[in-house]
Amino acid sequence: VHAQASFLLTVITFLPLFSVAALLVLRSDDHVWIRRIAFAASLGEFAVSLLLLRGFDGTDSGFQYQEFYNWISPSIHYHMGVDGISLFLVLLTTFLTPLAILCSWKSIRENVKGFFICLLVIETAMIGVFVSLDLFLFFVFWELTLIPMYFMIGIWGHERRIYAAVKFILYTMFGSILMLVAIIWLYHITGTFDLPVIENILSNSAPMSSTTELLLFGAFFLAFAIKVPLFPLHTWLPDAHTDAPTAGSVILAGVMLKLGTYGMLRFCLPLFPAAAHKLAPIIGVLAIIGIVYGALVATVQHDLKRLVAYTSVSHLGFVVLGIFAFNTIAIQGAIFQMLNHGVSTGALFLAVGMLYDRRHTHEISEFGGLATPMPVLMSFFLFVALSSLALPPLNGFIGEFLILIGTFASHHVWAGWAASGAVLSAIYLLWAYQRVALGEVTVEKNRDLPDASGRERFILGTVAVAILFMGIASPYFTRPMEPATNALLQQMNDELQRPQNAARPAIPAKIGTHAIVLPAAMTQRQARP
């Protein structure tokens, strides 16, 4: 039943794409207007996306603003909706995109039009991923995020951009193609691509054989784990980040990595709860290795951008850990931490990008004592570093704290190890800050670098306000997440506690038995031997 007849999600998803059309009309050397229109479009997009908050019922665990139309054959639908899990991720995307456009104002000089087109297409694709409730539609948007990001790294990136771009696309494609097979397989088990219906069918029919469930879970999880990236699959990330332009890094770290953790929450947990529980110990350990390893590797980096990139490996480890702790607090913490990481790490990349604009290097040894010529920029840098290392009362603290409490409730040891990551993050970030900003100016060239311009102050100021707001007013964010999180966990528990069906059909026979479509049909099916 349609809760509301609304076009809001369609508008939010496709508005950036629509503004691409406006950009295409402009002459390609009219840089001023290209920038202005792109920025105006992304601001408008942010404003429209704020409308989501107005009508959003924070006590409802289901999907809101649903849209449902037939698309291809009867089984593929255009189905969109948001719940407490995806709502803020959409807002994060629309919040970061204008900043990414603003930070590229001066630094992108060639092919300006193409750059902003890429950025806006990515925005559409990412929002599409967050709001899709049909697996096919989801996959289309999921793959669409790749190409513009690939061009962004490859055309406007730094020294080793081509290598980074190709590595990025091959890695992620490998993960997603197996997910496509899993999606089709799931369709043959359930007869639909519609996520809520699939969940409904899976929780009402005889359970899949554990092998099938593990394989399907594995295919989905692999795609998401590469995106996150989870520990042994992370190697594309430092390269992609180091060589991406600033805006690319902001989008990549800010939103794109969250596509992976979001996918785990949205698909892996509710669809395959048994497999998720079975593999949780392994995933938890990998997440912890990621936390500690990412932090240690970050500590020894001499390239500032690479350092920030490795902090992502560490921080996203927290998020995965929170997700696979399977309790409300930890998952809420994980979702909140996704937002924090988006804002804080995005801000770190913004600051690093501003340094790069001035010196065209990321080498820490090229900096030193920058607080003297650039007090404002460096203060902001310290502020976002503190938010990233989880200093109370800033946003990072809330997220990590919730994850740690939640994890502690179920796994003491995990929480202990993870907490060491929090300590390490203080080491690498403060040490980096010290080497970059404090002491005497070591390189003569740096003595008369200009401090943050008005535009840069605006960018960093906006982010700082967001960081502070999210830290102080965190319940404003976590509360609407709670019903959806609880519903998710409830659904997993129901599934796990369901008495195992004695007459469990063997899976080869079950594939393609499209009879299981409606609950009524299902009960009949189960009654049969």
Next chain:
Amino acid sequence: MTGMTVSLAEQIANLHRVAPEVVLCLFGMIIMIVDPFLKPSSRRALGWIAFVGTLVALASIHVAASEKGFAYSRLISTDSFSIFVHVIVIGAAALAILGSLDYLDREGIQRGEFYALILFATAGMGILASANELITAFIGLEISSISTYILCGFRRQVKESNEAAMKYFLLGSFATAFFLYGIAMIYGSTGTTFIDGAKSELERQLAANGHIPSLALLGLGLIFVGLGFKVVAAPFQIYAPDVYEGAPAPVTALLASAPKAATFALMIRIFYVSFHSASNTWFWVIWISAVLTMFIGNLGALVQTNVKRMLAYSSIAHAGYILVAFAASTELGVAAVLFYLAAYVLMKVGAFLVVTHVGQQGEKRLAIQDYAGLGMKQPALAACFSLFLLALLGLPATGGFLGKFFAFQGALDSARSHGGAVIVLVVIAAINSVIGAYYYVRVIVAMYFWPQSQEYVPTRVAPAMVFALFVAAIGTLYLGIVPGRIHSLAESAAHSLPVQSPGSNAPSNASLAAPSDGNAVR
């Protein structure tokens, strides 16, 4: 039905059922007749006549579609299936002709027989698609083959072109001989050369003796050799890279698309209809061939630095993906093959047409280095080429993705009868499409990320070519974004074949009916 006297009405109906072939041959002959009377400088007009011919043929498909049924003593079966394939084949020919107009001027080989041969080849492929009898199919195969042998060698003064024609001719003759031998064996074991007749005879023998006569299976094997050659299925793909590279680029565009579609259509008729009762046997042949084809195509393409040759290997790989859908041996599989062919023809012809243009005089600019910086020099052309490459790669929102999607779906749907093997096949196909990503993306890398090539000096893209590229690009996007209509046409085309789903208790179409109430909350 097979009486000597046929009523006039029946004659006319028969003529209607082969209307596209009649139109194509007529226009081919008009070109041949007009050719000697034209000055060499105005021979280009013949190309336009040929293009009009394909348009009229496309229109005449309507005539055929309104008179569905058997024609000429059941030799020809005009059904939704053959209609669908006709549109693909003739459409591909039309695009190839548009791409040839300026190419032939550029190469100085503007001659009428080129267009006539394209039309005759297309007519042969049309016969292949609608043949209900194996000798008729053989005639169609020969008409199309012989025409394309000549077309391959059309750049007479170029060594590679001659090599291509020779290689294609020698190996192709062998392949058709195998095909003919296969027909003989099937005739020997069933006493008929009719495709539907063989079906009932084989089923009768299966019921009577409990097995299909091995002579018939041997015949099927030989037929697979002959037709596998035409669709470039491994291990009969050896010739393809050399021939595709040596042939004039617009001919390659045609060669890589239309004969593949027509031959797959015939293969479907023989395998799915005649040998439906042996589907568990030939499933493994197709399985092995599909795996080999995908790996050979993709791994071969990985190491190419010549874009034309890379695309040749890529068409081998795509034959493999089509075989994945083919292995399904269900109606859903047929629909998937048909949809894939439609998408494939658009993107492949599009890609080869770009190669035609960038190749410049003498097709000298085929190396990947020549594409360096094309994105800056000719943004629209590069954008088109990127679209075709991404479609070949299988990126969502392009026809290529939906093609793969339906192919995987069709194959997985048959897991019930083929078990885990088909799941393994789909996973192998999935891994292969990631291997494919590497070499398609590399060309895009060159076009956009490399410093501009000095060798390739951009030339204006001729209007006919622009139009052809535009049609191919729009078609690729159309199949990617709103594929519903074409897919349902493919489904009804598949349905028009006398194939039964194995087990036949669960028609595949019913399985697609998902609950329409998708809003059930969790």
